[in-house]
Amino acid sequence: MTSHLRSAWRRAEHSRLLRWAAALLAVVLVVEYIVLPQLVSSGNILSALRGLPLMLVLAAVLLEACSLASYSWLTREVLPGGSRPGFFTLFRIDLADLAVNHTVPGGGATSAAARFRLLTRCGVQSEDALSAATVQVVGANLVLAGLFSAGLLAVHGTTAGGRYLTVAGGVVLVLLVISIAMLAVLDRHLAGAVHAVRAMARAIRFVSPVAAERFVRTIAGEVQMFRRDPRRLAAAVVLAALHYVLDAACLWVFLAAYGHVLHPAELLLAYSLANLVALVPLTPGGMGLVExxxxxxxxxxxxxxxxxxLGVLSWRLVQFWLPIPAGGLAYLSLRLGILRRVGRRTGTPDSTPVAAVTRRT
Structure with a gap:
């Protein structure tokens, strides 16, 4: 028995090492063949930024801050129950989440686990935090797919490489329909969905059937909550759209500052496609893939x-790199503030299991 356990541990350890080696290789290749050539060809990006009018740079930073704030308001909308933390607490949690997501290869799962822990330590029930994170990520990605489809329709027939964009649009449309159909099944045929999920859990043996059923029922509860409250659903969709549109507007400002005014439909198409591809967890925050x-x-x-x-790298400086130190400071303020107070009341400095829900870039 002991030898079997040791061999299983060695296989798992080798598998983990292979995954990390593959992730590291992907990062090296992307940086070598995509990021570095861009940096070399653009010269000193900081010098270029210093040559821009200060008001334009501040406007771009403000747009990015409003984009992040929209996501935190979205978190408040999708969190069920009455134990929702305040907006400023959620904003700091999301900043800390982004900092992890942008520094760890395939960091979506790790950052989601950290975010889950911070939410539960700030008073959110574990089931509420997990279901809200899932609904938020799935919903936001559906909105992103919708923005891509809207951009594709607006520029259809006017761009080079239209055939490939049409194929990409078809794939996104199919995934969009499948996702909506799955949500409809959860809402209207919950018993059948629970039966199917329990059977899958028994087959793969990685997840307990009881835990799988509890998760599905929690997600179904979120879906039904939004169906009963159309105002809340509309607010969530608007906030998710604002998160992406304001981020894209930040990119537009930098491109305009360097001398090219991009059509909004073209901006939306390029931006949404890049962010959809960045959902593949190869590099931290889609580094290299987005650029x-x-x-x-x-x-x-x-x-x-x-x-x-210059426009893309300036935008990524604000959108990708700036949240890393900001997220570190946000986490420090949480540790010295609300987390310390909660720990003193409960006597538990750490808590709760972690979840692995992949998040936005």
Whole structure:
């Protein structure tokens, strides 16, 4: 028995090492062949930023801050029950989540686990935190897919490479329909969905059938909550859309500052496609993947090469790199503030299991 356990542990350890090695190799290749050429061709990005009017840079930073704030308001909307933390607490939790997501390869699962822990330590029930995170991520990605479809329809027939974009649009549309159908099944045929999930859990043996059923019923409860409260559903959709539109507007400001005004439909198409591809957990926060898609697409829409590179890298400086130190400071303020107070009341400095729900870039 002991030898079997040891061999199983060695296999798991080797598998983990292989995963980390593959992730590291992906990061190296992306940085070597996508990120570094862009950095070299653009010169000193900080010097370029210093040459921009201060008001434009501040406007771009403000748009990005409003984008992050929209996501935190979305968190408040999807959290059920009456134990929701305040907006400023949720905003700091989301910043800490982003910092982890942007620094760990395939960091969506790790950052989601950290976010889950912070939410539960701030008074959110474990089931509520898990179901809300799932609904929020799935819903936000559905909105992103909808924005991509809207952008594709708006520029259809006017862009180069239209065939490939049409294929991508078809794939996104199919996934969109499947996701909506799954939510409808949870809402209207919960018993059948529970039966299917329990059977799958018994087959794969990685998840307890009881835990799988509890998870599905919790998600179904979230879906029914939104169906009973259309105002809340509308607010969640608007906030998810604002999160992405304001982020894209930040990119638009930088491109305009460097001399190219991109059509809003073209911006929406390029931005949403890059972020959909970045959902694949290969690099931290889609590093390299986002730049590698955005730059050639923006060039294809008529922007000069140097403007596309400078605009995208300036935007990523604000959207990707700036939240890392900001998230560290946010986590520190949580540890010195609400987490310390909660720990003193409960006598438990740490808590709760972790969840693994992959999040946005």
């Amino acid at each position: 590698g898609i955005l730059v050639p697409m923006i060039v294809g829409f008529g922007a000069p090469d140097h403007v596309a590179v």
